[in-house]
C-alpha cells in the first residue's frame with residue numbers, strides 16, 4: 407500500500423513546537439501560523455498527521471467566518 411506523503415520525505419519531523427511525530431504534509435508557514443499553531447521554520451513547515459488534522463479544522467473554520475463576513479457586507 408502506498409501512503410500519501412505529499413512532498414515530505416521520510417524521517418522529517420513535525421515543525422510544531424514540542425511535537426516529535428513524523429511529518430506527513432508540508433505547508434507554507436503563513437497558512438499554518440494563521441490558524442494559531444506554533445511552528446518553527448522558514449517558508450515551509452511540516453505537520454504530522456494529528457497536527458495536520460487540527461490545521462484542516464482550523465482552516466475550515468476560518469474560511470467559514472470569511473464567508474459570513476462577506477455575506478454580512480452584502481446585506
Ligand SMILES: [Zn+2]
Nearest residue numbers: 420425454457
Ligand atoms: Zn505534530
